[in-house]
Amino acid sequence: MTESEKPSVLIIGGLGYLGRWLAYYIYTNKLASDILIVDKLLPQLASLAPEFDEVCQNVQFQQADMSREHSVRKVFEREGGSTFDFVFNCAGETKYGQTDGTYQEKNVDLPVACAKEAARRGVKLFVELSEGRVYGDGPDGKTETDELKPWLPLARFKLEAEKELQKIEGLNLVILRLANAYGPYSSKSISTAICHARVYQFLQESMNLLWTENLKVNTVHISDVNRAIWHVAQWYVAGKENWNEAWGTTPTFNIVDDGDTSQGSIAEIVEEVFDVKVQFVGKIISQYATRSNKAIEEAVNDANEEILGPWDDLLDQAGITRPGPITPFIELEQLKDSDLSLDGTRFKNVTGFKYDVPKMNTAMIEGMVESYKRMNWWP
Secondary structure, three states: OHHHOOEEEEEEOOOOOHHHHHHHHHOOOOOOOOOEEEOOOOOOHOOHHHHHHHHHHHHHHHHEOOOOHHHHHHHHOOOOOOOEEEEEOOOOOOOOOOOOHHHHHHHHHHHHHHHHHHOOOOOOEEEEEHHHEEOOOOOOEEEOOOOEEOOOHHHHHHHHHHHHHOOOOOEEEEEEEEEEOOOOOOOHHHHHHHHHHHHHHHHHHEEEEEEOOEEEEEEEHHHHHHHHHHHHHHHOOOOHHHHHHHHOOOOOOEOOOOOOEHHHHHHHHHHHOOOOOEEEOHHHHHHHOOOOHHHOOOOOOHHHHHHHHHHHHHHHHHHOOOOOOOOOOHHHHHHOOOOOOOOHHHHHHHHOOOOOOOOHHHHHHHHHHHHHHHHHOOO
């Protein structure tokens, strides 16, 4: 494929965890004729790792608040009136405990404003990165046709965005519902567990977790997220082979590895990497500890009080004054006993995608720790 035949790409939220790695993947593999990264932050303030220096120096960057329509129009304007081929929305609020207003603005208003402009300009494909937590409780292995009943506020607004995007006339849309994305420099979910393990390694104590080893926390490595996003774009513009219109007009896929990650499988890796014993207090005790909102808050406060002091001691001993985004701090919503259990069969069968990291393993976790050390985040 010649340079002129390669697609032009816009990455919204391109300095967030998903966006920066997607930009890195597209740039290093020379997949696009040009890339525009848009983010509300400046690169200098985004705690970027050294790998991203070359990307930031060689692709276009534009600072903009993409929840504002005038900013969206300005970003989409290109020389000669041309349009982007692919628009990937990697933006959105993924922090726990934010207000409904924040989630509405960043998880609904932003993608809708961008998608409307994409439709108006005839963009070949708009990819929305959504949440695996949009499904309700019930049997393991949620498929794309299962009941949609989000159990976290951030997922509730992500689902609302999905619905609004599908109403936009003329929008070429794919929705990807992600499991817990993890990998180098990540600071969510799996990272919290790793930081906890480091503290209990330091304390030389057993690490106690609520609920049971069977609680599902399905995962997907960031390298496979990048590949899946690009793969689905190629599949879509090639004609959406194997897509059954009975499933809906918008292709929607779960993006999850084959490992069916649970608290138990993470515990096995943590025990091996950090040489700590992990114990589960069980469902009955956990239900008692979290029997009311007040009880949950007390449980979270007690856990954080127990863990944050030793974490600060570790940082002090290591001389780390700017520890970065990783922390063992537990948010209230992380104590939910709802499974994140997804079935990724549709994506593999329909598009032919294969995961390079089919299961979380020791090497992946050790790689995360090494990445933290490179940034001087790890005590």
